[in-house]
Amino acid sequence: MASQIRLVLASASAARVRTLHDAGLDPEVIVSGVDEGPHPVESVPALTALLARRKAEAVSARIDHGPRTTVVIGCDSMLELDGMGYGKPGTPAEAARRWQRMSGRFGLLHTGHHVMLRQGEAITTRTAVASTLVHFAELADEEIEAYVASAEPLHVAGGFTVDGLGGPFITGIEGDHHNVVGLSLPLLRTILTELGISWPSLWRIASDG
Numbered sequence: 001m002a003s004q005i006r007l008v009l010a011s012a013s014a015a016r017v018r019t020l021h022d023a024g025l026d027p028e029v030i031v032s033g034v035d036e037g038p039h040p041v042e043s044v045p046a047l048t049a050l051l052a053r054r055k056a057e058a059v060s061a062r063i064d065h066g067p068r069t070t071v072v073i074g075c076d077s078m079l080e081l082d083g084m085g086y087g088k089p090g091t092p093a094e095a096a097r098r099w100q101r102m103s104g105r106f107g108l109l110h111t112g113h114h115v116m117l118r119q120g121e122a123i124t125t126r127t128a129v130a131s132t133l134v135h136f137a138e139l140a141d142e143e144i145e146a147y148v149a150s151a152e153p154l155h156v157a158g159g160f161t162v163d164g165l166g167g168p169f170i171t172g173i174e175g176d177h178h179n180v181v182g183l184s185l186p187l188l189r190t191i192l193t194e195l196g197i198s199w200p201s202l203w204r205i206a207s208d209g
Contacts, residue, residue: 006066007202010059010074015156015163016182023185026204032058032074044078044085045129048112051076053127056114065118071197074114077182079134079158081107089159095148098159104138109158109180113187117195126191130184132175136160139169157182 009016009027020027032055056074063070079086081101089095109132117124139147152166153159160166162173162180170180178185189199 004068005197005202006068006070008059008063008070008072010055010072011182013075013182015161016075019178019181019183019185024203027073030059030063032056034058044080044083044108045110045112045131047085048076048078048110049114049127049129050112052112052114053125056116056125060116060118060123067120070116070118071192071195071202072116072118073183073188074116075111075183077109077111077157079107079109079160081105085110086159087157088155089153090155092148092151092154095153095159096144099139099144099147099153102136102158102160103144104136106133106135107158108132109134111179111182111184113184113191115188115191115195117197124195126194128187128191130176130179130187132173132177132179134158134160134162134170134180135172135174137169137171143169 007025007027009029010032012031017027017029034051034054052074056072060072086098089098110129112129114127147153147165150165152161152164162170173180176184176186192199
């Protein structure tokens with residue numbers, strides 16, 4: 001039995017898709033194409049919320065909603081360290097510099113969530129940010145070089161993963177683990193509940209027969 005609600009994830013992140021799949025949801029993935037560059041906002045959490053909203057709005061404007069109830073989820077993650085926000089490093093040199101700053105320290109991983117519920121012509125939205133404290137191990141230069149050479153940190157928020165090669169370099173997490181992966185399941189459930197969507201109604205239930 002499949003959910004009667006069309007669930008759309010406005011993200012190219014394989015980790016976010018996997019997180020939703022593991023929680024029983026089967027989102028349709030549509031990449032927003034929104035520029036994640038610098039934006040004039042007052043804080044790192046506010047920036048993630050802004051980018052999450054822009055991603056969701058960009059995708060919602062492109063799709064044919066039809067008669068079905070549609071839920072569009074936009075997310076954006078960023079690491080805050082010393083009051084500065086860090087997204088995807090993009091280059092090996094920046095990833096190496098990032099880890100030299102992070103080594104032996106801790107930072108806040110913020111993920112902005114923007115959910116759009118469309119029922120006919122009516123659109124309801126909610127925006128919220130989840131923040132998780134991440135403690136990083138003290139890495140030797142050789143470890144940083146090897147991790148950067150793997151290319152894993154180049155295209156992920158903050159320049160690290162907790163569910164991949166970067167896992168051994170994370171010594172502790174205070175808050176929601178899923179948020180560090182890129183999407184907070186508890187926060188998303190709360191948002192959907194506020195919008196009148198029951199979390200179990202979105203489950204993908206496979207038939208045994």
